[in-house]
Amino acid sequence: MKFQRLRGTKDILPPESLLWEKVIINTFNILKNYGIKLIITPTIEDRNLFIRSIGEGTDIVIKEMYEFKDKKGRDIALRPEGTASIVRAYIENSLPEKIDLCYLGPMFRYEKPQKGRNREFYQIGVESFGVASIYKDVEIIKLAYDILKAVGINDFTLRINMLNCKECNTDYIKSLTKYLNKNINTLCDNCRGKIERNAILRVLDCKEDKCRSITANAPLIKDFLCKKCMWNLDLAKDLLNNLKIPFKEDFHLVRGLDYYTGLVFEFITDKLGPQQNTLLAGGRYDNLVKEMGGKDIPATGFAMGIDRIVEVLAAEGIQEEQKLNIYIVSDSERMQKAFLLLLKLRENNISAVMNFDNKSFKSQMREADDKKVKFVLILGEEEEKGNFVSMKDMKTGEQKKVGNEIVIEEVKNLLAQDVIK
Ligand code: ATP
Ligand code: MG
Numbered sequence: 001m002k003f004q005r006l007r008g009t010k011d012i013l014p015p016e017s018l019l020w021e022k023v024i025i026n027t028f029n030i031l032k033n034y035g036i037k038l039i040i041t042p043t044i045e046d047r048n049l050f051i052r053s054i055g056e057g058t059d060i061v062i063k064e065m066y067e068f069k070d071k072k073g074r075d076i077a078l079r080p081e082g083t084a085s086i087v088r089a090y091i092e093n094s095l096p097e098k099i100d101l102c103y104l105g106p107m108f109r110y111e112k113p114q115k116g117r118n119r120e121f122y123q124i125g126v127e128s129f130g131v132a133s134i135y136k137d138v139e140i141i142k143l144a145y146d147i148l149k150a151v152g153i154n155d156f157t158l159r160i161n162m163l164n165c166k167e168c169n170t171d172y173i174k175s176l177t178k179y180l181n182k183n184i185n186t187l188c189d190n191c192r193g194k195i196e197r198n199a200i201l202r203v204l205d206c207k208e209d210k211c212r213s214i215t216a217n218a219p220l221i222k223d224f225l226c227k228k229c230m231w232n233l234d235l236a237k238d239l240l241n242n243l244k245i246p247f248k249e250d251f252h253l254v255r256g257l258d259y260y261t262g263l264v265f266e267f268i269t270d271k272l273g274p275q276q277n278t279l280l281a282g283g284r285y286d287n288l289v290k291e292m293g294g295k296d297i298p299a300t301g302f303a304m305g306i307d308r309i310v311e312v313l314a315a316e317g318i319q320e321e322q323k324l325n326i327y328i329v330s331d332s333e334r335m336q337k338a339f340l341l342l343l344k345l346r347e348n349n350i351s352a353v354m355n356f357d358n359k360s361f362k363s364q365m366r367e368a369d370d371k372k373v374k375f376v377l378i379l380g381e382e383e384e385k386g387n388f389v390s391m392k393d394m395k396t397g398e399q400k401k402v403g404n405e406i407v408i409e410e411v412k413n414l415l416a417q418d419v420i421k
Pocket of ligand 1: 081109111116117118119120121122123255256275276277278279280281282303304305306307308
């Protein structure tokens with residue numbers, strides 16, 4: 001019997017996985033520059049953790065959670081996102097109040113699978129605890145911007161909004177409720193449910209066309225911001241302008257989770273269609289740590305969807321090739337010597353491969369060609385007798401003899417002159 005992977009999941013295979021590798025490595029190089037530390041938390045958690053943090057009126061909790069009872073009857077969920085777990089771990093392990101953390105891992109949401117939308121997908125995220133300053137928000141946006149550039153995404157739009165604080169929220173919610181109630185018959189069932197449950201802001205996040213046509217004219221958050229919120233928004237805009245990070249204000253942007261409080265943002269692309277155009281999104285969530293039983297600690301962060309990033313890169317025709325430096329060609333009698341040379345190259349941090357199948361020289365050369373290696377080292381009968389290896393430069397076709405004792409040194413020298421390391 002043959003098995004198939006579950007709907008909405010995928011096998012990430014070469015050569016596409018090379019793009020994943022590039023995205024992950026380049027992202028972590030940037031995160032290192034910002035002094036951010038890695039945190040790894042479980043993929044399964046108490047279901048209530050997500051209900052309490054993400055919010056009962058959100059799409060994730062209403063319809064997207066993977067939930068089950070374990071053998072002892074406990075309610076468990078596969079994590080749909082990272083922040084709730086990180087906040088749990090931050091409180092449970094009494095981490096330093098001020099700390100910047102990053103994570104990488106699979107998330108699970110029971111959604112309709114389509115391009116850029118899977119049931120198991122991967123995120124790299126950042127959570128910054130302990131700093132309330134708007135400078136921190138802008139630093140986090142700059143970090144996200146640096147990451148997108150570093151992974152090769154150049155064409156994107158940054159949208160920002162300032163959510164109302166406790167002081168200015170009530171009036172906005174009143175005004176929005178009034179407006180939505182006036183149009184209630186046009187809204188989808190899901191959104192009507194949100195209004196009943198008092199999850200008014202969540203209606204702004206609905207992706208249904210008919211709801212979008214209503215929310216497009218909803219009251220603007222900006223018109224209700226108090227002085228302090230407005231001041232923060234203006235400073236954030238000023239800083240972004242100074243950093244030359246282009247952005248658009250979107251006064252209906254609320255994000256799909258309940259815990260956001262201040263500056264929120266999304267980086268979107270036009271390469272994946274309007275329904276799944278968000279590549280990276282985040283914002284401030286100053287109340288969550290306290291609400292989850294911790295101290296009153298401000299926080300902000302974001303999550304980037306790796307699947308979507310890779311899809312954009314692939315859509316732009318970007319392909320990664322494995323960069324291998326050396327292929328060793330030899331025969332059965334010289335296999336052991338060749339094998340030792342292979343290991344020595346790798347000990348010296350030089351990427352190298354060989355074939356153990358006793359293939360002809362010709363077919364080994366073909367394989368070396370396919371792998372696009374920089375140099376081939378040949379170890380045949382003649383070479384063994386003369387205590388040397390033949391070294392072929394695959395670009396120029398030139399071949400020369402290199403004494404056994406200087407092979408590593410010579411390879412290193414030649415590679416240093418070349419871009420492939
Ligand atoms: P969307 O509006 O597209 O549903 P979201 O608001 O639910 O996104 P977040 O919870 O903010 O997304 O997650 C951050 C990022 O994770 C998204 O911007 C996206 O890149 C990625 N992401 C979210 N859901 C999925 C999914 N089902 N499949 C692939 N990537 C996803
Ligand atoms: Mg979603």
